[in-house]
Amino acid sequence: DAKTTQPPSMDCAEGRAANLPCNHSTISGNEYVYWYRQIHSQGPQYIIHGLKNNETNEMASLIITEDRKSSTLILPHATLRDTAVYYCIVRDSGYALNFGKGTSLLVTP
Amino acid sequence: DTGVSQNPRHKITKRGQNVTFRCDPISEHNRLYWYRQTLGQGPEFLTYFQNEAQLEKSRLLSDRFSAERPKGSFSTLEIQRTEQGDSAMYLCASSPAATIYGYTFGSGTRLTVV
Numbered sequence: 001d002a003k004t005t006q007p008p009s010m011d012c013a014e015g016r017a018a019n020l021p022c023n024h025s026t027i028s029g030n031e032y033v034y035w036y037r038q039i040h041s042q043g044p045q046y047i048i049h050g051l052k053n054n055e056t057n058e059m060a061s062l063i064i065t066e067d068r069k070s071s072t073l074i075l076p077h078a079t080l081r082d083t084a085v086y087y088c089i090v091r092d093s094g095y096a097l098n099f100g101k102g103t104s105l106l107v108t109p
Numbered sequence: 110d111t112g113v114s115q116n117p118r119h120k121i122t123k124r125g126q127n128v129t130f131r132c133d134p135i136s137e138h139n140r141l142y143w144y145r146q147t148l149g150q151g152p153e154f155l156t157y158f159q160n161e162a163q164l165e166k167s168r169l170l171s172d173r174f175s176a177e178r179p180k181g182s183f184s185t186l187e188i189q190r191t192e193q194g195d196s197a198m199y200l201c202a203s204s205p206a207a208t209i210y211g212y213t214f215g216s217g218t219r220l221t222v223v
Binding site: 032034036041042043044045046047049085087095096097098099100101102 | 113140142144149150151152153154157164165167200202209210211212213214215216217
């Protein structure tokens with residue numbers, strides 16, 4: 001699976017959009033981009049995934065660049081409960097997720 | 110609640126003792142995964158079951174570790190002769206077969222070896 005690069009930490013004001021970047025320049029054609037988050041002392045939670053097109057669900061939006069070498073997770077109106085570590089993962093149909101260290105997002109009042 | 114259930118939530122054991130953790134996946138999920146997470150790191154893959162068959166084991170899973178999933182339902186992870194380096198959060202996840210969708214994780218078992 002391709003390797004991802006994320007900033008170690010980010011801040012966001014409550015109510016504003018949180019835009020979390022991820023670089024995956026070695027992604028191959030059959031690999032999906034997944035985002036999970038982990039709130040302190042809980043297990044990871046699946047957020048969203050995509051292959052080529054932008055995706056949106058009730059939790060977030062995923063924007064994937066045309067060359068697929070990077071993506072951005074958007075939390076449109078961040079709340080204090082969105083404070084968590086966010087993991088960007090690239091994988092094909094395989095079963096193992098390579099989490100890396102993720103981005104620690106702090107949402108402030 | 111139909112989520113993934115892990116027990117116990119916390120376990121403190123003395124070095125050299127054996128410990129066993131249990132994971133109850135979502136009932137209709139036939140894939141089950143174990144991960145380990147140490148402080149400040151992301152979860153690391155340990156092993157994977159499809160139904161009762163253990164199909165892959167990470168090199169992180171030393172011979173002191175064994176996992177089972179009898180009858181393809183719940184799973185147990187046993188660590189024999191625990192060492193301080195085994196202190197970590199042990200996470201279980203499940204998914205339907207051949208899915209591109211996300212996995213559902215449990216809340217984990219926190220192991221402390223003293």
